[in-house]
Amino acid sequence: MDFAIGEDRQMLSDTMSRFLAKNFDWEKRLKVIETDTGFDRDLWNELAELGVLGALFSEDVGGFGGTGFDIGTVFGEVGRAIATGPFLETLMAGRLLAAAGETDALESVIGGEKIVTFAHQPAHDAETGEESDVTASGSGEDWTLTGTKGVVGYIGAADLIVVTADDKAFLVEAGGEGVTVSDYKMVDGGAGGELHLSGTPAKLLAGVTAEDIAAAEAAGIVALSWEGVAIMDQLREQTLEYMRTRKQFGIPIGKFQALQHRMATLALEIEQARSASINAAAYFDKPERDRFSAAAKYTLGHVGNLAAEEAIQIHGGIGMTWELPLSHYAKRMVMLGHVLGDEDEHLSRYIALMQAA
Amino acid sequence: MNLEFTQEEQDFRDEVRAFLKEKLPARLSDKVRQGKRLTKQDMEEWHAILNEKGWLAPHWPEQYGGTNWSVMQKFIFETETAMAHAPRIVPFGLSMLAPVLIKYGSEEQRQHYLPRILDGTDWWCQGYSEPGAGSDLASLKTSAVREGDHYIVNGQKTWTTLGQYADWIFCLVRTDSSGKKQEGISFLLIDMDTPGIEVRPIKLLDGDAEVNEVFFTDVKVPVENLVGEENKGWTYAKFLLTYERTNIAGIGASMAAIERLKHIARTTKKNGVLLADDPLFAQRLARLEIDLENMKTTNLRVLDAAGKGGVPVAESSMLKIRGTEIRQEIGALMRRAAGRYAQPFVSESMEEGYNGTPVGPEWVGPVSSQYFNNRKLSIFGGSNEVQREIITKAILEL
Numbered sequence A: 001m002d003f004a005i006g007e008d009r010q011m012l013s014d015t016m017s018r019f020l021a022k023n024f025d026w027e028k029r030l031k032v033i034e035t036d037t038g039f040d041r042d043l044w045n046e047l048a049e050l051g052v053l054g055a056l057f058s059e060d061v062g063g064f065g066g067t068g069f070d071i072g073t074v075f076g077e078v079g080r081a082i083a084t085g086p087f088l089e090t091l092m093a094g095r096l097l098a099a100a101g102e103t104d105a106l107e108s109v110i111g112g113e114k115i116v117t118f119a120h121q122p123a124h125d126a127e128t129g130e131e132s133d134v135t136a137s138g139s140g141e142d143w144t145l146t147g148t149k150g151v152v153g154y155i156g157a158a159d160l161i162v163v164t165a166d167d168k169a170f171l172v173e174a175g176g177e178g179v180t181v182s183d184y185k186m187v188d189g190g191a192g193g194e195l196h197l198s199g200t201p202a203k204l205l206a207g208v209t210a211e212d213i214a215a216a217e218a219a220g221i222v223a224l225s226w227e228g229v230a231i232m233d234q235l236r237e238q239t240l241e242y243m244r245t246r247k248q249f250g251i252p253i254g255k256f257q258a259l260q261h262r263m264a265t266l267a268l269e270i271e272q273a274r275s276a277s278i279n280a281a282a283y284f285d286k287p288e289r290d291r292f293s294a295a296a297k298y299t300l301g302h303v304g305n306l307a308a309e310e311a312i313q314i315h316g317g318i319g320m321t322w323e324l325p326l327s328h329y330a331k332r333m334v335m336l337g338h339v340l341g342d343e344d345e346h347l348s349r350y351i352a353l354m355q356a357a
Numbered sequence B: 001m002n003l004e005f006t007q008e009e010q011d012f013r014d015e016v017r018a019f020l021k022e023k024l025p026a027r028l029s030d031k032v033r034q035g036k037r038l039t040k041q042d043m044e045e046w047h048a049i050l051n052e053k054g055w056l057a058p059h060w061p062e063q064y065g066g067t068n069w070s071v072m073q074k075f076i077f078e079t080e081t082a083m084a085h086a087p088r089i090v091p092f093g094l095s096m097l098a099p100v101l102i103k104y105g106s107e108e109q110r111q112h113y114l115p116r117i118l119d120g121t122d123w124w125c126q127g128y129s130e131p132g133a134g135s136d137l138a139s140l141k142t143s144a145v146r147e148g149d150h151y152i153v154n155g156q157k158t159w160t161t162l163g164q165y166a167d168w169i170f171c172l173v174r175t176d177s178s179g180k181k182q183e184g185i186s187f188l189l190i191d192m193d194t195p196g197i198e199v200r201p202i203k204l205l206d207g208d209a210e211v212n213e214v215f216f217t218d219v220k221v222p223v224e225n226l227v228g229e230e231n232k233g234w235t236y237a238k239f240l241l242t243y244e245r246t247n248i249a250g251i252g253a254s255m256a257a258i259e260r261l262k263h264i265a266r267t268t269k270k271n272g273v274l275l276a277d278d279p280l281f282a283q284r285l286a287r288l289e290i291d292l293e294n295m296k297t298t299n300l301r302v303l304d305a306a307g308k309g310g311v312p313v314a315e316s317s318m319l320k321i322r323g324t325e326i327r328q329e330i331g332a333l334m335r336r337a338a339g340r341y342a343q344p345f346v347s348e349s350m351e352e353g354y355n356g357t358p359v360g361p362e363w364v365g366p367v368s369s370q371y372f373n374n375r376k377l378s379i380f381g382g383s384n385e386v387q388r389e390i391i392t393k394a395i396l397e398l
């Protein structure tokens, strides 16, 4: 057993952390989240140059990492800085490009020249009130896609779109024939949008199976878990710091036992979440993957909400202000629960897996 | 024991319903139901409608424009208006200041201010909290020094809700710092147009600016604006806070919100299954409804006791805690129901008359904003931690 993250990953983590501290400080973040795209393209390119995106993929497809712990390392730093940008989309879409041997496209993504997003989850159809998804028709080299995908991250800035349909995956050029995007801002400062396709020519990502798509989802959950735990750490640290300095009734509020016990519980829960994220990364390429993936996303949702709510509550009024970074961490934390399924969905999934075993 | 409405109470409920059906503008109830932003005019419009009927201030004595309703009638009125998605009454003048003036003010003050609250001439805001005085309100520092027939006020208030609209602010100010901190506080009414007052908005995490900082620099306030006696303000302030607390519990609002949540659960599918049929979601919803049903009766027991002259200190704190927890949990479940569509933030969609393409189910627009904004419920009106302190001291005898 070895819980050390490893020298190379430690270096990556240090580099990323120094870079973000210097180039993505709070002022910068506040500016970036007011923009339509929700992230800074120049910064993205610099991160790519630092090798941040390459770390998400294995050597045989042009990266230099790609394990659960590599992914975790990168996303831990994303969380610490609550950086915005298509990190998750790059990871998930990139894996499918890799699985299809689309190394040219992947190279342009890893290098930062092209932005890719991942259009996976169905949209809501206002007419029927049901979910509506994209369907594929065609054969061989000749495919078209029709339908809608919902809440596609950073779609407004994407050059390439990896679209899932009927357990297959396709590559679509943004701005091409039959592609319409309605984009919007997101609660946590990033951006997203709805993707409408009608008879859109698409390139089949040959060889990609439902299992590859499931593996991409699992990779996404590893990423979100590590990002989430990093945010929880921030919420806890910032709250403890505030408890040491904020005085009411003549003493620091950290001296009130009622609050001490709440933070002790939170500290315990965060360690549980950290273990869940380690499990998810460790079993990410093993047969137990789905069980630990469901467990991690459930834990992330449950502890994440607790961390966000307690952090705001214990700050009092100041915790609700835009000016305080903490409120932005809390928003990002809660929103992570809405990406790739919330705690209830993953608890159900866990129950189903348990019953099937 | 009997929990049924009497015939008179049933008749009263029908009367309230008929009134709402006739007089509550659909424009306003639609906005409230859809969680859109209410403007100052919206709130004033509803106040005026209620005032015309004589129902704007049910808890005031009849001689000043109240209704002389029983506690049960007030409860019926509160829940019926909330269930009909009427705007909430802006509490600062009507439910906070007025009871203080009625109990502790001079007859002149009552004659002057109360009618202006009713007819909407004066919009009031509450100047209690300061940067250094939140839970420990009695440590407030904003000072009022007597000079001839004026007080000169210096200091800062904060978190002043809707202060940007206010004509007047009722303030707790320090008039004596020699003895116990509670014994040097006075209750002062200040015209927001007085030179030396500056209001600065505070942007909250949902992007809206509903609270403000209010700065006072050598603000001259006539001595007749003092309520009650100098240095007795703490007594009045605490009296006001009990009113505020029960108000925040918002049982009527929760009843309306749960109905809406159930409707959403019956009509929204996630992964092909109606939320109402999803055992995990259904369980959360059921727990919430059970809690609210229990609290309705707890609330009636408290109201009944208060009506018979009891002083339900611990109980009003219990209602504040559980009432706000329920409201927050409803918000959390709405967010869950929204699924991934809780993420888009389309600020314009919260304005009246927005006709852009809806993103996701038509009800999701304000869901996340409301969830985050509702964090305030367990912070203000005395935080829920402070309420637990009150319960501990009042009844636990530890």
Ligand SMILES: Cc1cc2nc3c(=O)[nH]c(=O)nc-3n(C[C@H](O)[C@H](O)[C@H](O)COP(=O)(O)OP(=O)(O)OC[C@H]3O[C@@H](n4cnc5c(N)ncnc54)[C@H](O)[C@@H]3O)c2cc1C
Pocket (backbone or CB within 6 Å): A246, A248, A249, A253, A256, A258, A259, A313, A314, A315, A316, A317, A318, A320, B125, B126, B127, B128, B129, B131, B133, B134, B135, B136, B158, B159, B160, B161, B162, B211, B376, B379, B380, B381, B382, B383, B384, B385, B386, B389
């Ligand atoms: C949206 C909003 C609107 C508001 N509107 C108004 C308004 O219109 N007018 C007005 O005057 N005020 C208003 N307030 C202020 C509100 O009353 C204060 O925020 C509240 O009293 C808490 O004070 P604080 O924010 O300074 O937190 P603090 O008092 O600093 O508390 C920080 C944390 O410590 C906890 N704590 C404090 N003391 C104890 C203790 N003894 N034991 C255990 N825990 C403790 C608190 O519960 C809280 O969790 C508003 C606040 C908000 C958020």
